[in-house]
Amino acid sequence: MTSTGPTFADLAHRAAAHRDRPAYGHDALITCDRLVRVFATDGVEVQALQGLDLTVREGELMALVGASGSGKSTLMNILAGLDTPTAGAARVAGRDLLTMTGRDRLRYRREVVGFVWQQTARNLLPYLTAAQNVALPLRLSGSRTRRRARAARVAELLELLEVADCHDRRPHEMSGGQQQRVAIAVALANSPDVLLADEPTGELDSHTAGQIFAAFRTANEHLGTTIVIVTHDQAVASEVRRTVAIRDGRTSTEVLRRTEVDAATGEEALVAREYAMLDRAGRLQLPAEYTETLGMRDRVALELERDHIGVWPDDDNGSGDDGSGRTG
């Protein structure tokens, strides 16, 4: 009998290939690798993040969506440097978020990330004008920007976000939409690598939400800032090229949108396609509506085809016929 197992040479070759493979997310600006965050309150443990994998490329504008309690804010607080993960790895612009010292963390929050929160009031200091709010991070960063250069930068950002007319107004003298646009200017003041926004349109009507989204797009296109927006707003989510859904503390599905040109008519159409996430252990989460429709539970049958994998309901029901018409 001949052995069909791998030879020693095969194993050595495989080990070398594994060793030389680039690390997960090595070319991404943001990489979360099997990220875990456990909260323990009154002896009860809540696993807010349960091995979340996510990569975001430099220059992306993407949305994170998910049901209440799925872990979105926990992830944003970690990326913002406000909270530390329990396990796993998280890197942003070359910074390791697990091993940063308190001092590194402060610099990280001042120089690498900018954030915009849902509560308009949380983003701006009420007793400062729009211009003073935008100038504040420039002054705090310790950069020796001269007063005139600072004023020019403030004016440029307010202009870019179309709130130049709010220059000398305090937050209570601005609309909610204007406040959020000034908040984006504040977040961009120190030219961060990443702008994080947690439900930035949550307190606004849909028209104003559209304007805020346009402001994020402007920042992304004109300044090249990488932007991650958590949103419940389907209109916002469908405006970006990539939407990642979080379910039970893990990334579950991803929708990619791209513009396709019809070869016959030359007309452009936006095509959206949903993908399921496959982790490095080969685990895949099937959408509940698919599994429920086909009555899939506990186990499924798999078949490798030339260019896809077939997933079938468990056919071991004693009759030997599952009605799928499969052979073998």
Ligand SMILES: Nc1ncnc2c1ncn2[C@@H]1O[C@H](COP(=O)(O)OP(=O)(O)OP(=O)(O)O)[C@@H](O)[C@H]1O
């Ligand atoms: N500081 C904390 N202490 C204990 N449990 C927490 C803490 N923060 C979050 N959690 C729990 O972790 C889970 C994830 O919460 P998280 O706020 O990240 O969800 P979310 O997706 O942002 O929800 P929402 O859309 O409602 O803001 C929830 O079960 C929540 O109760």
